[in-house]
Amino acid sequence: METIGTWLAAFCTLGLMSFAIGENPWYRLMEHIYVGIAAAHSLVMGWENLQNNAIYPIIEDGEFIKVIPVVLGILLYARFIKGQMWLARFPMAVLVGIGVGLTVRGTITSDIVNQINATLVPINSIDNFLIFFGVLTVLMFFYFTRKDTNPVFNYSGIFGRYVMMIAFGALFGNAAMGRMSLMIGRIRFLLIDWLGVAS
Amino acid sequence: MMSKIRNIDRRIIYAILLVSLAFPIFAPPGLPFAVGNPARNAYAAIDALEPGSLVVLSFDYAPTSADEINPQAMAVMRHLFEQKRGVRVVTLGFWPSGPIFAEINFRALEAEGVTDGLVYGEDYANFGYIAGAENAMAALATDPTDAFRRDREGNRTADLPIMQGVATGSDIDLLVHFGSGTPGVPEYIRQLVDPYGVPMVAGLAAVSVAGSIPYYQAGQVIGYFNGLRGAAEYEQLYGVAGPGTSAMDSFSFGHLTIIAFVLIGNITYFLDPDRKKRK
Amino acid sequence: MNRQDFLVILTAIVGLIIIAAQFFTVEFIKTTGAELQSWGVIIAALALGLAAVNLSRIHIRRITLRRANWQYSVALVGILFIQAIIGFIDTSGGEVYNFGFENILTPSGAMMFALLAFWIASAAYRAFTARSVDSAILLISATVVMLGNAPIGQAIYEGMPDIKDWIMDVPNMAAQRGIMIGAGIGAIALGIRILMGIERGHLGGGDE
Numbered sequence: 001m002e003t004i005g006t007w008l009a010a011f012c013t014l015g016l017m018s019f020a021i022g023e024n025p026w027y028r029l030m031e032h033i034y035v036g037i038a039a040a041h042s043l044v045m046g047w048e049n050l051q052n053n054a055i056y057p058i059i060e061d062g063e064f065i066k067v068i069p070v071v072l073g074i075l076l077y078a079r080f081i082k083g084q085m086w087l088a089r090f091p092m093a094v095l096v097g098i099g100v101g102l103t104v105r106g107t108i109t110s111d112i113v114n115q116i117n118a119t120l121v122p123i124n125s126i127d128n129f130l131i132f133f134g135v136l137t138v139l140m141f142f143y144f145t146r147k148d149t150n151p152v153f154n155y156s157g158i159f160g161r162y163v164m165m166i167a168f169g170a171l172f173g174n175a176a177m178g179r180m181s182l183m184i185g186r187i188r189f190l191l192i193d194w195l196g197v198a199s
Numbered sequence: 200m201m202s203k204i205r206n207i208d209r210r211i212i213y214a215i216l217l218v219s220l221a222f223p224i225f226a227p228p229g230l231p232f233a234v235g236n237p238a239r240n241a242y243a244a245i246d247a248l249e250p251g252s253l254v255v256l257s258f259d260y261a262p263t264s265a266d267e268i269n270p271q272a273m274a275v276m277r278h279l280f281e282q283k284r285g286v287r288v289v290t291l292g293f294w295p296s297g298p299i300f301a302e303i304n305f306r307a308l309e310a311e312g313v314t315d316g317l318v319y320g321e322d323y324a325n326f327g328y329i330a331g332a333e334n335a336m337a338a339l340a341t342d343p344t345d346a347f348r349r350d351r352e353g354n355r356t357a358d359l360p361i362m363q364g365v366a367t368g369s370d371i372d373l374l375v376h377f378g379s380g381t382p383g384v385p386e387y388i389r390q391l392v393d394p395y396g397v398p399m400v401a402g403l404a405a406v407s408v409a410g411s412i413p414y415y416q417a418g419q420v421i422g423y424f425n426g427l428r429g430a431a432e433y434e435q436l437y438g439v440a441g442p443g444t445s446a447m448d449s450f451s452f453g454h455l456t457i458i459a460f461v462l463i464g465n466i467t468y469f470l471d472p473d474r475k476k477r478k
Numbered sequence: 479m480n481r482q483d484f485l486v487i488l489t490a491i492v493g494l495i496i497i498a499a500q501f502f503t504v505e506f507i508k509t510t511g512a513e514l515q516s517w518g519v520i521i522a523a524l525a526l527g528l529a530a531v532n533l534s535r536i537h538i539r540r541i542t543l544r545r546a547n548w549q550y551s552v553a554l555v556g557i558l559f560i561q562a563i564i565g566f567i568d569t570s571g572g573e574v575y576n577f578g579f580e581n582i583l584t585p586s587g588a589m590m591f592a593l594l595a596f597w598i599a600s601a602a603y604r605a606f607t608a609r610s611v612d613s614a615i616l617l618i619s620a621t622v623v624m625l626g627n628a629p630i631g632q633a634i635y636e637g638m639p640d641i642k643d644w645i646m647d648v649p650n651m652a653a654q655r656g657i658m659i660g661a662g663i664g665a666i667a668l669g670i671r672i673l674m675g676i677e678r679g680h681l682g683g684g685d686e
Contacts, residue, residue, distance in 0.1 A: 005581040012582055016589040020213045020596050028550055034586040036554035037561050039530040041583060044565030044575070045295035046526025049330045052349045054520045069517035073524025077531065089485055089681050091521050096672065096680045097489040098334050098518040101496025104669040106333075106389025110419065111662035114393065115655055118417035127648050134652025135659070142660050160656070165612045167653030169619025170645055171409045174425070175598070176620070177627045178267060178405030180220070180453045181427035182592035184446045185266025187221050189585070198224045209600045216599045230629035233639050262587030295526070299570060299579055330522035331515075338515040345516070351571055394500070405627075412646055413655040428627055451630035453595075458621055460603040465617075468607040 010194040013186055069094075134163045201471040205464065212460065219456040223448035230451055237415060238432035241400040241422025244373060245278060250285025252372040253365060257387070258290060258297030259378035264404045265300060270430035270442040271402035272377045273304050278437050280313050284322070287361045291326035291347060293335055293382050298327045298351060319352070320359045327351040332382040336390040340368035368395040379404035384411045388419050402429065486675035493673050530558060557582075619645060 015030035054070050057063040072094060078087035119135045121128040137160030140153060148154070191198045248254060256275065260268045279288050290301035302325060308314050317323050326347040329335040338346035343365055344357040356362055364370065368391050376387055376399060384401050392399045398421055403411060405426030414420045424433060428450070430443030479487075492514055498504075499511025537551035545551075561578050568575045608614035625631030626642020671677040 001577070005577060008581045009585040012586045013589045016586060016593065019593060021210060028547070029553055030586060032550040032554040033557050033582065034590065035533065036556070036558035037578060037583045038587070039533050040558045040561035040565065041570075041579065042295055042526045043530040043558075043562050044570050045328050046330060046523045047566065048570060049328060049523035049526070050520065052327070052347075053329070053516065053523060057348065065513070066516070066520065069520035070524070072517070073521040076521070076525055076528060079528075080531065080535065086481065086682070090488070091525075092680055093485040093489045094492055094514075095518060095521055095525075097492025098496055098514060100489070100669040100672050101493040102333050102337055102390065103665055104493070104673075105497045105500045106393070107662045107665050107669075110389045110393045111385065111658055111665075114417050114419060115413055115659055115662075118413070119655060127644075130648050131652050134649055135656045138653050138656025139660055142656075160653075161612065162615055163649050164653045164657075165615040166619045166645060166649040167409065169616040169621075170623045170650040171406070172616070173620040173623025173627065174405040174408050176454070176457055176595075176602075176624055177428065177450070178264075178426050179592065179595040179598055180450060180457075181267040181405065181446065182264075182588055183216075183595035184220055184427070184449045184453070185442075186585070186589055186592045187217070187449070188224060188442075188446070191221060191224055205604065207603075212599050212603055213596045216595065230633050232629035232632060235639065235643060262584040263591040265584055266588050266592075296579075296583075299576070302571065303576075303580065329519060330526055331519040332522070334515055334518040334522070338512070338519060341512050341515065345512070346519070409646065409650055410654050410658075412651045413658055416647065416651050416655075425627070447629050451628040451633075454624045454628040455630055457599060457602050458624060460599055461606050461617060461621065464603045464605075465607050 006194055010190060013190060017186070130163075133159070138163055201467045202473055205467045205471065216453065216456055219452040220449045223452050227445070227448045228451075230448060232428075232431065232435075232447060234432040234435055235425075237423045237425070238429055238436065239422070241402075241424060242433060242436045244398060244400050244421045245275060245283075245375065248279075248283055248286045248373060250283075251287070253287045253289065253361075253370060254279065254373045254375060255371050256288060256290045256301065257374065257376045257378070258292040258301045259294045259376060259380075259383055260300070260404070261294055261296050261379065264379035265296075267404050267426050268377050268379060268402060269300060269304065270427060270446075271424045271433060272300065273307070274430055274433040274437060274439075274441055274443065275375060275402070276304050276308060277313060277439065277441075278433075280308060280317065280323075284316075287321075288323045289326060289361060290324070291339075292328050293332060294378075295328050297377075298325055301325055302351070320354065321361055324356070324359055324361050325351040326356060333386040333390060336382060336386050340391045340395050342367060343371075368397055371395075371397045373397075374399045375402065376400070377402040379407055383407065384414060384420065388414055392419055482678065482681055483675075485681050486678065489680075490673045490675065493669075530562065534558065619649075 012030055012033070015026045016034070018024055019027040054066045058066050072091040075087045076091050078084045119132060121131055123129050123132055137156040139160075141157045141160035141164070143153070245254075256272070258272065279286055290298060292298040292301070305314065305323075305325070314323075327350060329338070329347060331338070335346065344362055347356050350356055350359070374387065374391065374397050376384065378384065378401065384403070384407070387399060391397050399419070401411060401420050401423040403423055403425065405428070408423065408425045411420065411423060415423055424430060427443050427446050430441065431447050432443075434441045434444045495507065495511050495514060498507050534555060537555050540551040541548050541555065561575070564572070564575050564578065606613075606617055608617050622638070622645060623642050625634065626639045631638035631642070668677060672680070
């Protein structure tokens, strides 16, 4: 069974890798299979989650109030019924309300106050200077309603842009590493696990 | 001539990259590498866990990042199950595939005998997946056994010995998050780390690291692993080589190849006589 | 009060209860907030089926109308139904389900994203030229980070990882933090606009 599984995985891997040569039927087939199985996985995990968080509490624990979110969730599928798409806005309103509530209460502390606190470092070294003025000038770069004739804003915006270019370069460097890792993983699978030509 | 070099068939570029990544598998030079402070801090936080502590391993990645993050998770699970007996380990996830990777890793360690003697429900439990992203994280923080009513085996989580004395997120002694996107580090910090004071270590996909460093510098994240390199660093600290370490040589060759491409691309661009005409 | 006003008020009430549950220790508010969170989990669980339903609709239609390349749609719908039925019967922890997960979904997903390595190599060769000061800075930073991440960088120059760490911990961190603070302020502004009913994009437009 393991051998069949390995060959199947190799078939899938090579099929998708063949896109590097050009669009071809093998790649198209694998692309469709991947989309189909990924959707099935979401469906199955959603169903198991629904069982644990709604069906069992309703049936076994008598928490009948959980029928309301089940009905709301089913209303999401009204978007597929012509003329009834408006019903899907009720669960959306609840989800957006929850999301907004969580974001507002969490962002203030974690993404703003704590981050500003960490930026207010004593400017007693080049690193601390760069951190403080780097954050400040990046924020000033995005202040689009400033006057173009103000030299303080203009020069700070340029400095902020250069700091961001360094950050984007770092982002690219890490992204290259990440994608390389995935390709290394696939190559190692093909050479070691499938063909067995290396160890 | 220059434009001919610049317009080389892209399939040749792909083939060169493939060869550069595959070659070290046959002839690994075994280049050494240093362990960075973020990985050291993360390792120290896990190593400092005392028997009776509750550590939550959050598997928040998809198959698209598994080759990068799974080696980190494997190294951490090996460390916990081999050296940290007595520490309660709960695995869960906010991405649909996450808890299945936890099971796959557990089975692999079981086959090696690493998990011998562990009792499910007392030493280890897999709570599975919960939908809802940041909202689900908030639910975990408010009441873990209410958010995850049942585990992957179908047991009621509130009845499991591993969850005795756990009422809110503040009863978690360490959170180890393995993730590659949203929901991930920012959501955990907003809902669990800052409000409930839970220490957090992050195992990240390389592409997520740059955006998470502000949290590390602010002390909201104790330490982190940077992709497959992070897995290799953890393996080096723990002393057991694994998939991370064995990928490092391919890394070196692959990165050199990319840098060579950048250099050649720039040289041919600036030396191209047609470039000045186009200007 | 029309339908949209009702939805705006519903959004605001739910959002305000969630916020209040964090800041007030009134038992009723905390309990209601926790219950709303569990509702969110249940609705999100049901939402996971939307992708499968939508894909099935579109591709079954393609098959019945014999649109171009309809045969691929057969494969998509086929694997979707087979894996879903296996999952419902065998559960996601079952051996048969895991066979598909480990030998089809995982390698396919990994290869999909691994293809990006090819595109990065191609872009590095053809597109990443230092045409301006900005792009030159970006390229130098990317090169140093790549060399710092790979062991070969340390073999070339012992201090390469330290330079990479400096780039990540100082200028990169400063820029990311600036972007994070700006995005955080934007998120709060958007949240308040939604709670006040000024922003109604999530509620759609017009009667359908």
